[in-house]
Amino acid sequence: MVSSQNIGNNSASLFFIFIRYFFMLDPHLFRNELDFVTVQLKKRHFAFNPENYSELEARRKLVQTKTQELQNARNSSSKTIGQAKAKGEDVQGLLDQVAHLGEELKTAETELIVIQSELDALMAGIPNLLDLSVPEGKDENENVEVSRWGSAPQFDFDVKDHVDLGTARHLLDFELGAKITGSRFVVLNGQLARLQRALIQFMLDTHSSENGYQETYVPYLVNTDSLRGTGQLPKFEADLFKASENPALYLIPTAEVPVTNIVRDVILDEKILPLKFVCHSPCFRSEAGAYGRDVRGMIRQHQFEKVEIVQITKPDDSAKAHEELTLHAEMILQKLKLPYRKMLLCAGDTGFSSSKTYDLEVWLPGQNAYREISSCSNFRDFQARRLQARWRNPQTGKPELVHTLNGSGLAAGRTLIAVMENYQDAQGRIHIPEVLLPYMGGLTIIE
RNA sequence: GGAGAGUUGGUCGAGUGGUCGAAGGCGCACGCCUGGAAAGUGUGUAUACGGCAACGUAUCGAGGGUUCGAAUCCCUCACUCUCCGCCA
Known part of the structure; x- marks a missing residue:
């Protein structure tokens, strides 16, 4: 004090x-x-x-x-x-x-x-104000399904989940992850490791070539100013891994942190807006509040790969940008031919900093359920205020806060699971989705 | 890791303990000049908070200190640059 x-x-x-x-x-x-x-x-x-x-x-x-x-x-x-x-x-x-x-x-x-x-x-301690279109509700059970794409594949054999598929061929090794580090870490082997890399490459290429995002490479350790800027600190320190005491540095929980902080303390020219960034990074989460959830498999890991898309827009443009950004994430699922549904989060399930969030949930045959694979949020000026991220409004001549948005485009680890489970065959092999073939060096099936 | 030099507005760059929020240049905006433009010339040009306003307060890398008064003096830290060492 x-x-x-x-x-x-x-x-x-x-x-x-x-x-x-x-x-x-x-x-x-x-x-x-x-x-x-x-x-x-x-x-x-x-x-x-x-x-x-x-x-x-x-x-x-x-x-x-x-x-x-x-x-x-x-x-x-x-x-x-x-x-x-x-x-x-x-x-x-x-x-x-x-x-x-x-x-x-x-x-x-x-x-x-x-x-x-x-x-x-x-x-x-006060969360962001919700967009007027956000439905009432207290938890995830009251989220509203907006749309559904594709249909669950029908199998004429007993489907396996990714754990059985992966461990049978020694593609996934949870014991090894535990030995090297501890629980909730995994080792990927051979063609499966390559498949994850292919997914990441495919996502980066799609967002940068087709959707107009600028590819960035950023630090994976961030300081406290950056974490305050995007809202992880001071409230959610327990979810982070602290890597160093002096100076205080943390492993990033998402690329959102370093990428959004690109515009911290900057007054942007109107002409360069919107800014659109795509960034692949590993993500590190201590998942302090999630013990006992998803203990089986690699749904919930302390370390996972993700491709993040971020937009910095003028205030008037953020609502439209939010729809667009969500579609960009959906596009990846569609190209991979993975069935999914789009959920509008209700008031009680919308994150602290967000004013409106869509979750994309992919179909996982192994769980016979839709599971979150992307979360696309409009933060409006909530992060921008802490970041002091502004643009000069030519109408007023004054610096005004920008709006920030981001979404997973997509979580690569979970996408890998989805591909494994949706593309399995009776022999427990995994077929390679068509759009990934150019990245797999001629391989069409992981045997 | 060692040695040295720096950090001032949109930008470059002055700055004496006291009308310094800060000279000057560039840039930008609006005038004048011109048939039009360039050149020239005049004026203006940071941010935040409080206030209806006049105005007040704060900010010269960050944090502390000295002082009636700090961009200026002292301490601590961060960052940048140069040289040496080490290294993918």
Whole structure:
């Protein structure tokens, strides 16, 4: 916590840093449209106490005004002293007059910082406001199916899941992953490892050549500023692997973090928007809250490969970009001829930072179920505010927040599972999807 | 890992402890000039917070300190560049 001893003249700048990093939603909205915000948060089943907020905010205003008055007094008397000194006058009298100011100012500044951190803590826990089209609902059971593509393949033999298919031919080795590292790690062998690489290549090529995304290669370790920018910190540290203490560095949970942070602290020219990036990376998740879920197989691993697509748009364009970006992810599934359904997440299942999310769920014959393979979200200005990612609006001449969006295009590990299970035959072999043939060096079946 | 030099607005680049949010150049915007343009010339040109506004406050890599007053002095850290070493 902040002690009064290290509060100096620069303490006011701390105040602005807090605003910069922890205000996820527009503070003006809370000051001017508190009722609206309260209703919106209720839809998320988020308990927000407007009275508590109003009281804090009133105190903040009072103390901030007082602090600024004292700063004004100090500044103007210092100026007077400077002028008097320049004329060679005796300034002792003036110095005596301001002797008490320093103490008073320090007290006020300290108080301001305390109030501000309370306000910040409150604001930091508040999720993004939902898009009006997001349906009511408390959990994943109330998500709405938007569309369905393809039909589940019919097999005239007993289908195997990817674990049986993979371990039988020693393509997947969970024991080896456990030996080398621990549970929820896996080793892929031979042609299956190649198939995953083919999937990644195929996705990168499709998004960069056909969908207009710029391919990027980024660091897999990120600092705390970057994680704050996209919203993983301070709230979700438990989901991350920390790789170094000093400096504090974390393994990325998704390429979204480094890629979206490309625009942190940048004022973008209108002409280059929208920015579209595609990036393959490994992803590292401690999955702290998921013990006991999907323990069998490689559905839920601590390390997996993913191709991420990211868009940075003007505010007016983000809704359309969200539809487009989701279609780009769907396109991969369609080209692979993998049956899937598109779900609009309900209020209770939409992630903390997102205003609207579509999940794509691929058909897994081995589980006889649809499972998430992509999540496409519009964050609107929620991340941009923390990132200070802006564009200069020619209409106003002012820098304004951009909108950020991203989606998995797709999670390669889970896509590999889907290919294995949907393309299996009676002998337990895996046929190579047509679009991947150019990447497999002539191989058509993994035997 | 060792040695040295840096970090100032959109950009380049000045900067003395005191009317410094910061000279000057470039860029950009709007005028003037011109038949039109270039050149020339004039004016303007950061961000955030509070305020109806006037205006006030803060910000010169980050954080602390000294001082009535810090871009300027002191301490810590980060980053960039150059040289040496090591290395895929």
